Amino acid sequence: MTNSIPEIRDADFLFVTGSNTSEAHPIIAMEMKLAVQRGARLAVADPRKIWMTEIADWHLQLKPGTDVWLLNAMAHVIVSEGLEATDWIAENTEDFDKVRETALRYPPEEAAEVTGVPAETIREVARAYAATPKAGIYYTLGITEHTTGTDNVYALSNLVLMTGHLGVRSAGMNPLRGQNNVQGANDSGATPVFYPGYQNASDPEVRGAFAEAWGVEQSETTGLNLNEMMKAMSDGQLKALYLLGEDIVISEPNVCRVEEAMNELDFVVVQDIFFNESCRYADVVLPAACFAEKEGVFTNSDRRVQRVRRAVEPPGQARADWEILLEVMKRAGLEQPDYQHPREIYAEMASLSPKFRGISHERIEREGGMQWPVTGPEEPSCEYLHKGGVLRGKGLFVSVEYRPPFEQEDVEYPLVLSTGRTLYHYNAATQTRRNEQLAHKQPEGFVEVHPKNARKLGIEDGQKVDVVTRRGRVRARVMLSRQVRKNAIWMPFHFPDVRTNYLTTDAGDAVTGTGEYKVCAARLEPVPDSVPERVFPGAFAAVE
Amino acid sequence: MAYSRAKVSEFVIIDGNEISFEPGETLLEAAKRADVEIPTLCYDPRLTPAGACRMCLVEVEGSRLMQPACSFKAAPGQVVRTQTARVQRNREFILSLHLADTIHDRDVMEDNNPSHVHELAERYGTAGDWTTLAKQRAGRPDDVNKFISFRPDRCILCSLCTRYCDQVEAVSAITLAGRGAHTTITTADARSLTDTTCELCGGCVDVCPTGAMTEKAALEYGKPERELDKVRTTCNFCGVGCQIDLNVDTEANQVVKVTSPPPGTTVNDGNLCVKGRFANDFIHHEDRLTVPLVRDPGGGLREATWDEALDRTVRGLQAAAAKHGNDALAFISSSRCTGEENYLMQKMARAAFGTHNIHQCAAT
Ligand code: SF4
Ligand code: SF4
Ligand code: FES
Numbered sequence: 073m074t075n076s077i078p079e080i081r082d083a084d085f086l087f088v089t090g091s092n093t094s095e096a097h098p099i100i101a102m103e104m105k106l107a108v109q110r111g112a113r114l115a116v117a118d119p120r121k122i123w124m125t126e127i128a129d130w131h132l133q134l135k136p137g138t139d140v141w142l143l144n145a146m147a148h149v150i151v152s153e154g155l156e157a158t159d160w161i162a163e164n165t166e167d168f169d170k171v172r173e174t175a176l177r178y179p180p181e182e183a184a185e186v187t188g189v190p191a192e193t194i195r196e197v198a199r200a201y202a203a204t205p206k207a208g209i210y211y212t213l214g215i216t217e218h219t220t221g222t223d224n225v226y227a228l229s230n231l232v233l234m235t236g237h238l239g240v241r242s243a244g245m246n247p248l249r250g251q252n253n254v255q256g257a258n259d260s261g262a263t264p265v266f267y268p269g270y271q272n273a274s275d276p277e278v279r280g281a282f283a284e285a286w287g288v289e290q291s292e293t294t295g296l297n298l299n300e301m302m303k304a305m306s307d308g309q310l311k312a313l314y315l316l317g318e319d320i321v322i323s324e325p326n327v328c329r330v331e332e333a334m335n336e337l338d339f340v341v342v343q344d345i346f347f348n349e350s351c352r353y354a355d356v357v358l359p360a361a362c363f364a365e366k367e368g369v370f371t372n373s374d375r376r377v378q379r380v381r382r383a384v385e386p387p388g389q390a391r392a393d394w395e396i397l398l399e400v401m402k403r404a405g406l407e408q409p410d411y412q413h414p415r416e417i418y419a420e421m422a423s424l425s426p427k428f429r430g431i432s433h434e435r436i437e438r439e440g441g442m443q444w445p446v447t448g449p450e451e452p453s454c455e456y457l458h459k460g461g462v463l464r465g466k467g468l469f470v471s472v473e474y475r476p477p478f479e480q481e482d483v484e485y486p487l488v489l490s491t492g493r494t495l496y497h498y499n500a501a502t503q504t505r506r507n508e509q510l511a512h513k514q515p516e517g518f519v520e521v522h523p524k525n526a527r528k529l530g531i532e533d534g535q536k537v538d539v540v541t542r543r544g545r546v547r548a549r550v551m552l553s554r555q556v557r558k559n560a561i562w563m564p565f566h567f568p569d570v571r572t573n574y575l576t577t578d579a580g581d582a583v584t585g586t587g588e589y590k591v592c593a594a595r596l597e598p599v600p601d602s603v604p605e606r607v608f609p610g611a612f613a614a615v616e
Numbered sequence: 617m618a619y620s621r622a623k624v625s626e627f628v629i630i631d632g633n634e635i636s637f638e639p640g641e642t643l644l645e646a647a648k649r650a651d652v653e654i655p656t657l658c659y660d661p662r663l664t665p666a667g668a669c670r671m672c673l674v675e676v677e678g679s680r681l682m683q684p685a686c687s688f689k690a691a692p693g694q695v696v697r698t699q700t701a702r703v704q705r706n707r708e709f710i711l712s713l714h715l716a717d718t719i720h721d722r723d724v725m726e727d728n729n730p731s732h733v734h735e736l737a738e739r740y741g742t743a744g745d746w747t748t749l750a751k752q753r754a755g756r757p758d759d760v761n762k763f764i765s766f767r768p769d770r771c772i773l774c775s776l777c778t779r780y781c782d783q784v785e786a787v788s789a790i791t792l793a794g795r796g797a798h799t800t801i802t803t804a805d806a807r808s809l810t811d812t813t814c815e816l817c818g819g820c821v822d823v824c825p826t827g828a829m830t831e832k833a834a835l836e837y838g839k840p841e842r843e844l845d846k847v848r849t850t851c852n853f854c855g856v857g858c859q860i861d862l863n864v865d866t867e868a869n870q871v872v873k874v875t876s877p878p879p880g881t882t883v884n885d886g887n888l889c890v891k892g893r894f895a896n897d898f899i900h901h902e903d904r905l906t907v908p909l910v911r912d913p914g915g916g917l918r919e920a921t922w923d924e925a926l927d928r929t930v931r932g933l934q935a936a937a938a939k940h941g942n943d944a945l946a947f948i949s950s951s952r953c954t955g956e957e958n959y960l961m962q963k964m965a966r967a968a969f970g971t972h973n974i975h976q977c978a979a980t
Contacts, residue, residue: 076883077856077883078883078885094815096854097854097855097856098815098817098889098890099854099856099858099884099887099888099889100856102784102785102786102885102887105784105786106784109783109786127786248854248855248856249854249855251853251854251855251951251952252850252851252852252853252854252855252857252951252952253855253951253952253953253954253955253958254855254951254976255855256951256954256955256958257949257950257951257953257955257958257976258976259955259958260955260956260958260959260962261958261959261962261974262949262958262959262961262962262974262975262976263962263974263975263976264972264973264974264975267962267966268959268962273972282966282967286963286966286967287967288966288967288968288970289970290966290967290970291942291943291966291970291971291972293943293971293972294972295943295965295971295972295973295974295975296946296972296973296975297975298948298975298976298977301946301948301973301975304946305946309943309944310944310945310946310973311936311939311940311944311945312932312933312936312937312944312945312946313945313946313947313948314929314933314945314946314947314948314964314965315948316947316948316949316950316953316957316961317949317950317952317953318948318949318950318952318976318977320948320977338932338935338936338939338940339932339933339935339936341929341932341933344905345898345904345905346898346901346903346904346905347903347905351909351917354909354911354917355910355911355928355932356908356909356910356911356925356928356929356932357905357908357909357910357917357925358908358925358926358929359904359905359906359907359908360905362852362898362899362904363849363850363852363952363954364847364849364862364871364896364899365899366954367954368953368954368955368956368957369850369954369955369956370850370852370857370954370955371857371955372850372855372856372857372883373855373856373857374857374883376857376883377955378850378857378859378883379848379849379850380849380850380852380954381847381848381849382847383845383847383849383862383864383871384862384864384869384870384871384899385869387900387904387906388904388905388906388907389906389907389908389922390904390905390906391922392957393953393954393957393960394954394956394957394960396926397957397960397961397964398960399926400926400929400930400964400968401960401963401964401967401968403926403927403929403930404930404933404934404964404968404969405968406964406967406968414954414956414957417956417959417960418955418956418959420959421955421956421959440882441857441859441882441883
């Protein structure tokens with residue numbers, strides 16, 4: 073996030089896109105509710121009629137996968153009506169002309185046809201966004217989990233740059249992270265392209281520095297991202313896998329292929345707190361401590377490094393992941409200092425990453441959570457980025473063209489399937505399903521279907537259907553709902569009995585490799601003689 | 617600009633001291649900044665004042681009646697007294713009234729959550745024989761949800777819970793209903809909370825000054841909050857990074873419940889969602905892995921010592937690398953693990969096994 077969570081309540085305009093905020097990020101939603109109570113205007117762009125649309129001034133109910141059309145049309149309104157921040161653009165950005173040209177090819181009337189959002193709505197929202205100084209954009213997986221995920225993000229950032237909504241309190245561009253420490257994992261260099269602190273892994277100088285610090289030559293071969301790893305596994309290029317706290321058999325798309333490939337691997341290590349589905353393929357399973365049993369830091373969406381503290385002992389022989397990893401490294405012949413506490417590991421990382429150099433456990437204990445960059449021990453925590461100019465020097469406009477989703481509906485698969493999360497569960501739900509109380513509130517997976525589609529197929533509310541895509545079929549209970557658009561269906565991905573990743577495609581975004589969980593083509597087949605039962609839809613249901 | 621905080625230096629005089637305040641601030645907010653303590657029962661910085669408990673009354677010169685500091689706006693030159701005998705008499709009287717309305721015995725009252733009423737009564741004293749004052753509030757049948765219990769015999773009708781549910785959570789699942797002595801907190805048609813718009817944020821429990829709203833599981837566990845140790849940590853679910861307090865029964869090595877730090881102190885401003893608040897029994901779940909496992913060739917997994925398991929780990933990885941090259945190895949790290957652990961994971965991939973094949977699930 074370029075801004076901080078507590079700034080949200082002071083925003084005057086909020087553009088929330090691809091984020092079911094009240095269910096996925098309830099605390100952020102509370103901030104947004106505060107802003108709206110204060111008089112801020114709210115525009116929600118989402119294919120579903122999610123709770124946030126209840127308090128929104130505009131709901132842009134776009135067809136899944138048409139985000140670039142919508143966003144470029146907003147840009148069209150801004151440049152054709154002269155609402156762009158001309159001086160700011162000249163001072164802070166590069167390549168605006170190309171984006172202007174592209175935008176002019178996306179008129180709102182045509183956008184209305186492609187996206188289903190009325191042209192007038194697009195105009196109003198674009199104008200309001202451009203004209204409000206404290207206007208923030210908030211997005212999550214609904215934007216990134218597409219084959220065009222990177223394009224979507226560029227299209228958004230073009231809007232931010234052309235209106236100069238950057239480096240201002242309560243304005244800016246704010247991805248809301250889905251998991252507790254996604255930010256921190258990226259910060260720490262758990263990505264093929266970066267060493268800790270976003271230092272480019274393909275830069276020989278950076279590699280040299282780490283080679284020296286760690287005392288080992290660094291490979292010059294570019295690493296694979298997750299999506300590429302899954303493919304390389306199927307192709308037989310990967311032979312061994314070390315899985316830390318992740319259950320790829322539950323979380324990765326097109327799981328049949330993943331499972332087949334896992335079977336072919338020479339060697340698999342799984343290190344986790346539960347015996348997860350991936351353990352079935354493991355040669356070694358290492359029992360790990362959970363967050364309540366260890367020390368360390370998590371970094372949240374607004375780049376805030378905060379402490380994790382040990383409250384209880386781990387069960388049985390389980391050990392903290394950091395202890396296990398140090399031990400494996402030592403046994404693999406890489407000498408390690410005799411670290412007794414993660415604060416020492418953090419210090420090693422900070423010493424190698426200018427962005428975190430001024431952060432330490434000791435300082436967090438004294439000052440509370442710290443937002444990076446903090447480049448030295450005297451530097452203060454950083455509330456919002458791009459203050460007084462764009463961080464990378466000049467903000468780069470990147471013109472993007474609409475590309476249809478990888479898979480489009482056709483006669484055989486006439487519906488668009490999207491997946492997402494609900495308030496009551498979390499990802500693979502290995503933790504939330506084990507909560508008796510939550511399981512009671514929302515016990516099983518379901519599929520939301522628009523009443524019109526249901527009528528056509530002769531499907532009743534609460535009955536079971538098979539959801540079928542080119543990759544697989546799963547059975548789920550139907551929830552009739554006007555939250556979804558006509559011809560669109562939606563499923564939560566938390567439930568092992570209703571494994572949506574048998575259905576989703578593994579077509580990934582070209583840059584990040586993020587799978588297209590949000591769009592694939594599907595059809596419904598009623599299960600004969602299924603007895604309807606009530607399903608609990610979550611916090612909010614627009615069922616008639 | 618409407619929302620910028622203009623710094624105009626204005627002063628009120630509280631107990632003889634000049635205290636600066638910003639336009640629009642209440643006496644309570646001004647007093648807070650100067651560390652002048654004014655006790656409150658129905659005040660919360662996140663909510664519009666209700667003026668319901670009368671605990672915060674202070675003397676304001678020029679006004680015959682005492683005024684509630686939580687809602688009375690500070691004005692330049694105003695002279696305020698918070699320590700007079702009259703103020704003190706009111707506090708004792710109000711506390712007596714509220715005590716009469718709840719469970720008298722503090723130990724019984726605090727079976728789970730601490731009672732702010734009893735705490736204030738101990739600090740400020742009470743008036744006369746309050747135990748004979750009034751009858752306790754009548755109960756309403758409890759509902760079947762497994763999360764939150766409402767116990768009317770403890771409620772003092774401060775309306776913190778209903779205001780929180782309206783103004784912060786914005787779902788209005790609970791309301792004040794009935795009149796006079798029959799007023800109580802209920803849901804639409806007295807339905808179970810899980811059948812209402814309630815999102816199970818647990819905020820009503822956190823703001824309740826009496827323990828009338830209480831977590832069922834912790835109540836069942838049977839150890840009062842004051843006997844538990846609080847460990848401040850970061851929630852392990854979404855990316856907001858809420859600060860939470862794990863309430864631990866240290867002797868039993870058991871996390872009993874989660875509470876939120878006070879408003880205004882952390883990124884979550886004292887709020888939590890259903891997952892942070894209630895989804896913590898996975899910590900002690902019987903399915904947790906407790907022993908290393910290794911697979912015998914062609915067979916199933918069996919228990920092993922750490923030594924054997926770690927040895928197998930290293931040998932397995934090294935054998936694959938020797939046969940197929942370093943880039944035949946892949947390391948998938950976790951956004952569920954700490955920053956330090958992610959650092960070590962990528963260091964292991966890059967330094968111990970010579971490959972940049974390191975990533976995590978969910979790159980967002
Ligand atoms: S748990 Fe939250 S949503 Fe439910 S009644 Fe309490 S305050 Fe309202
Ligand atoms: S239940 Fe608690 S918070 Fe709600 S009105 Fe009663 S005493 Fe106040
Ligand atoms: S705190 Fe002021 S009336 Fe209750």
